[in-house]
Amino acid sequence: MEGLDERRKMIIDFLPKAIESLYKGMSSLKFAMDILNERMTELERELNKFSSKIESNLNNLMKESESLREELSKFSEETPKSMKNVLDLFLDKFRRDLEMLQMHQEDILSEMSTMRVNLQDKINALTEMYGDIRKELYSVKNVLHENSLTVNSLSLSIDKNYENMKNDIHELKLLVTELSLKITALEKKFSEEIQSNIS
Numbered sequence: 359m360e361g362l363d364e365r366r367k368m369i370i371d372f373l374p375k376a377i378e379s380l381y382k383g384m385s386s387l388k389f390a391m392d393i394l395n396e397r398m399t400e401l402e403r404e405l406n407k408f409s410s411k412i413e414s415n416l417n418n419l420m421k422e423s424e425s426l427r428e429e430l431s432k433f434s435e436e437t438p439k440s441m442k443n444v445l446d447l448f449l450d451k452f453r454r455d456l457e458m459l460q461m462h463q464e465d466i467l468s469e470m471s472t473m474r475v476n477l478q479d480k481i482n483a484l485t486e487m488y489g490d491i492r493k494e495l496y497s498v499k500n501v502l503h504e505n506s507l508t509v510n511s512l513s514l515s516i517d518k519n520y521e522n523m524k525n526d527i528h529e530l531k532l533l534v535t536e537l538s539l540k541i542t543a544l545e546k547k548f549s550e551e552i553q554s555n556i557s
Contacts, residue, residue: 393551400544408537409467412530416463419526423456426519 430449437445 393548404537404540404544408533411533413467415526415530415533416466419523419530420456420460420463422519422522422526423459426516427452427456429515429519 427449430445430452433445435442
């Protein structure tokens with residue numbers, strides 16, 4: 359009987375400590391969840407903000423590209439037939455490139471939720487595509503020069519449009535890098551706050 363009473367006393371003595379420990383554990387968990395919720399809310403705001411910036415940046419890229427396409431089309435209409443064929447072939451390829459570029463841009467916008475994993479590959483693809491377009495632009499410019507056409511105005515337009523495209527790509531890369539740093543900082547801050555609370 360004494361053994362039973364001792365066990366009961368041990369249980370009675372242990373229960374308040376167990377309840378207190380459980381309460382502390384629940385409080386720590388709630389604190390951690392509150393911090394996580396705050397960080398997720400902050401991250402969501404950052405993603406939304408950067409999504410808007412990136413969407414605006416991509417729209418500018420498409421406007422510049424379309425502007426260049428229209429100018430080349432107009433120039434093509436005013437050239438001799440022999441040169442018009444060359445330009446028409448290039449414009450057809452350029453149009454397909456722009457359509458592909460639009461697809462990549464739409465992919466980027468749809469993948470914002472997994473940006474850190476997928477976005478860099480898409481940006482690299484955009485950069486490579488603009489590099490290809492640049493080569494094609496200068497190839498056509500050389501063909502025009504070889505045929506003794508007056509292309510100074512077109513050449514300046516090509517350079518200006520390409521510089522705008524390059525600047526937009528650079529700005530896009532900076533936005534992605536800044537967002538990645540912010541996400542890393544949020545993760546570090548969250549981890550430090552959790553560790554501080556646990557200890």
